[in-house]
Amino acid sequence: MRIFLDCIPCFVRQALDSARLATDDEQIHEQVVRETLRLAANIDIGQSPPAIGQQIHRLIRGLIGNNDPYCRTKEKFNNFALKLYPELEERVRTSEAPLETAVRLAIAGNIIDLGVKTSIEECEIEGTIRGCLTADFNNQQIKDFRNAVSRAGKILYLADNAGEIVFDRLLIEQLPAQRVAVVVKGEPVINDATMKDAKTAGLTDIVEVIDNGSDAPGTILESCSEAFRDRFEDADLIIAKGQGNYETLSDLDKNIFFLLKAKCPVIAGDLGCEVGEMILQQSNSFKKVGDPIMEAE
Amino acid sequence: MRIFLDCIPCFVRQALDSARLATDDEQIHEQVVRETLRLAANIDIGQSPPAIGQQIHRLIRGLIGNNDPYCRTKEKFNNFALKLYPELEERVRTSEAPLETAVRLAIAGNIIDLGVKTSIEECEIEGTIRGCLTADFNNQQIKDFRNAVSRAGKILYLADNAGEIVFDRLLIEQLPAQRVAVVVKGEPVINDATMKDAKTAGLTDIVEVIDNGSDAPGTILESCSEAFRDRFEDADLIIAKGQGNYETLSDLDKNIFFLLKAKCPVIAGDLGCEVGEMILQQSNSFKKVGDPIMEAE
Helix, strand or coil: CCCCCCCHHHHHHHHHHHHCCCCCHHHHHHHHHHHHHHHCCCCCCCCCHHHHHHHCCCCCCHHHHCCCHHHHHHHHHHHHHHHHHHHHHHHHCCCCHHHHHHHHHHHCCCCCCCCCCCCCCCCHHHHHHHHHHHHCCCCCHHHHHHHHHHCCCCCECCCCCCHHHHHHHHHHHCCCHEEEEEEEEECCCCCCHHHHHHHHHHHCCCEEEEEECCCCCCCCHHCHHHHHHHHHHHHCEEEEEEEHHHHHCCCCCCCCEEECCCHHHHHHHHHCCCCCCCCECCCHHHHHCCCCHHHHH | CCCCCHHHHHHHHEEEEEHHHCCCCHHHEEEEEEHHHHHHCCCCCCCCCHHHHHHHHHHHHHHCCCCCCHHHHHHCCCCCHHHHHHHHHHHHHHCCCCCHHHHHHHHHCCCCCCCCCCCCHHHHHHHHHHHHHCCCCCHHHHHHHHHHHCCCCEEECCCCCCCHHHHHHHHHCCCHHEEEEEEECCCCCCCCCCCHHHHHHHHHHCEEEEEEECCCCCCCCCHHCCCHHHHHHHCEEEEEEEEHHHHHHHCCCCCCCCCCCCHHHHHHHCCCCCCEEEEECCHHHHHHCCCHHHHCC
């Protein structure tokens, strides 16, 4: 999905957010905003939003001299999600449809996205969890997802944000551990999860976790390590969390299920849904042609 | 009030809104956004937001070759407000406190501000009217306002937006017609009211209406005509509607009552109120020193 012009003001806001998280120095805030404006004035709008985000956040980290301005924010959301985890885990365990409940909760966790909003209150996360547990859901999509998981030999779970990754753990625990690898970002960008967050979430104890070698807030294959690209190529099924992964992978000819909350009008427009909707959607190239994995067997 | 860095992404969004209102040509939309980013990258942040807005909207109008991109939108909101007018006028007439009811409705009308939001639904305006009629209000401010009106020989009412100006009429009808002049913008900018809107609202039939000679979305005295500056200097009381007038006049040593809805976090922060609050506030230099008009007499 290529960038929309509506994304540009959002990038400028993100830049200011990052600068303020990193320092109280208002001269640096101003410098970050001015340099982001200059960069944005000359971008190639044929790129995806995370490709632009990658350039802008590299620029910002350079200007503020801090490689991980969202570090404390990520810790805060990890800790908050870990406090909720025992109750949510019990809810999945005692559910009549554990996989569906885990999918709903994993999508709820996608509200913890500081690319879209400057800040998120804990009560908003709790409200989103309640909303996602009761919202209408397309039963066919859940069935297709269940079938895809049961048939896939190699599953890659592309995580999105810190905090959210604890919600992902609920869903990952429902997947066949031997056939799943979780993927985090290679370097910090916005509040995206890295290996540190996967460890904090306890994921490294239960499943293989790898990083993609990239600092893009999404999955730009050309920006990823060769090792990751091989794993991606080799996977039968990709579970892709969040807007950034949707923006970078939605046009790919690969069996991908996108799990996200549509949090901005641009994404909602592309998905044909309302802002705030819970999305579990198979990639276009696969959803209308039956079961490609079976056909390949 | 000087610009905050938070205003910058908002200007970029405004630029895109204006371009889309004027044309469906996506190349022009892109050009407008890029040129706005370049201009914003080099602005003097010691200026007020409307001073920057004035430069940006001049640039936009030049690029899109349309002097009044909000023309049809302004007509739409004038017509909508005129449909509501008879019912609101009766509400003021039958109120136990007509001046207060008219003040509340004039502030409600300030929701029609396309500088702050891309679009406004009619139901949002109706909801705002209901909210403003029942919201808590500082009685002392209403008393001070009533006293200021009764004592002032020459009152200037600085209108803000089209559509809103019909709501202003409700309040203007409560003021002594011989002592009031309404001020509109000299040239179109965003959806700010011009002489055409004052005529549509029926104001020119009941009171003197002048324009300020300027195309700033606020009142920047240096940008106004000499004729207006003389009237401003000569006035005993200024009633200033909306965020743009607050942003440009709040630091002035003049007896001004600001009437607005605080619609963005920057303004709310400066006013020390919550976003969405209804504001009737006397200028700082006057509100703590008794009644300056009386002292001058």
